[in-house]
Amino acid sequence: MAMTMTQKILAQKAGKSSVAAGELVECNLDLVFGNDITGPVAIGEFYKMGATKVFDANKVALVPDHFTPNKDIAAAGLAKTTREFARKMGVIYFEVGQVGVEHALLPEKGLIKPGDAVIGADSHTCTHGALGAFATGVGSTDMAAGMATGTAWFKIPEAIKVTITGKKQKYVSGKDIILHLIGILGVDGARYRSLEFCGDIGQLTMDDRFTMSNMAIEAGGKNGIFPVDEVTLEYIAAHGGNKGVAFTADPDAEYVREVVIDLSEVPLTVAFPHLPENARTVAEAEKMKIAIDQVVIGSCTNGRIDDMRAAAAVLKGRKVADFVRCIIFPATQAIWKQCVDEGLMNIFIDAGAAVSTPTCGPCLGGHMGILAEGEKCVSTTNRNFVGRMGHVTSEIYLASPVVAAASAVAGYICGPDSLE
């Protein structure tokens, strides 16, 4: 029976020679993780299940990244619960000073490899599909069960095939491609399905791929997976990872839908409030002269080194517009340090941007950049839902780092070519 990449991984982890869409399987897990919001709830459920130890301390990770450095006393309590459990169980844990945004940090630490089955109590767990793994977001109770048993139940998903053709235009990055795709699919177009990327992916950097897999959930997807190629293997070698098992889709695998994305036709793209599917071209937005109050560059979507370099290239020798706050969050400590080593930090500071320690911070309306009533923000994050970053009347425009940086300089939404 012909299978997709996702189906092959799930079949292998379920100990079956083949599976079909719709089938329920129980899979062995290679990594189970959660954060300082979902972790404490999972820890409570873990004990309620009668569990006393995790199935494998080397396959469970706790990444306190959401409200850290602790935003208030209650959040400090959540971080404490997370820390104490990690210490007691001996699982993988990163303290403030080492921690980064989970979906940037775990691959960087070599903890995810091609062919893995991964669950994370965070919806953007789908990010790790960029490495050719099956990775999907679950809730805290599933995380608890995963920690206790090392297994999880899945319904084998149908798949949407996304074929990349053509050549990327100047400034266009993974963010534009995925916003463009979500504009086509809609926020529920991939509901319960896997997004399987293929075609001319060699031109996409690992960071482009992470950004694209990251937002599979924004089309409702169960996961978003890339085939393994030279680019993947180089990344893994550079991050001390194991090269795992590269699964390829059968040529006659079934897809419920096929979408071809011709990159020569993908422009700089921005998603208007309040859904990621509201994709418009930056050129169109520019004509509307949308004045902004804040710019956020970072997150599990666009807080990696490619993103920092892209933002710095635009900000170099320029200044953030008066009365605009530009806040930059390198996603991990290693990326932060790289920003220092490459001189990007000086560019950011000279431009008048605030640079923060790695945290999810404003991405989920946690802390470090909450929006007031009616404020508008251009953000490289992944969700522009009502109230996501602060007041319910505030507005979020999702864009790539170059567009966010250019908008910070101009004071309204625009692309880099519009800056003089």
Added chain:
Amino acid sequence: MKCKGFAHKYGDHIDTDVIIPARVLNNPDPAALAAHCMEDIDKDFVKRVKDGDIMVGGLNFGCGSSREHAPISIKAAGISCVIAENFARIFFRNAINIGLPVLECPEAAKEAAMGDEIEVDLDSGAIHNITKDKHYVAAAFPPFMQKIITAGGLVEYIKNKREG
């Protein structure tokens, strides 16, 4: 098991950020979460809701974040079950795991209005909109989900499996 109550009706793509915003996730206590349920799109929900009431949504209900706090807050607010045209994947899974019944039934969801009195038979999936005097049947749960529901949630299911 039967649920009966008044409908609190919402539209399409109700995301977990509006069900329960991140600013209150620093306290995962169900009662504390319930106090803020839906407040960003419906300030009066918390005041209006009575034990046993039914929440009705459109397409893709519960999209967005994986926070289990979302179904927990709905359940703790007193909602006995959620009917929607369909659900986002993680929300659906979380709701089953924590024992919040969720039913997919496009007609019942579309035709229900705010305040309609609705009765649901969870065993058969039969939905009766008493106000409109209309009957519907929701999609059946896959057998595996049924086992979790019967056990009273995933925690109990795993506990039984460990002990058994």
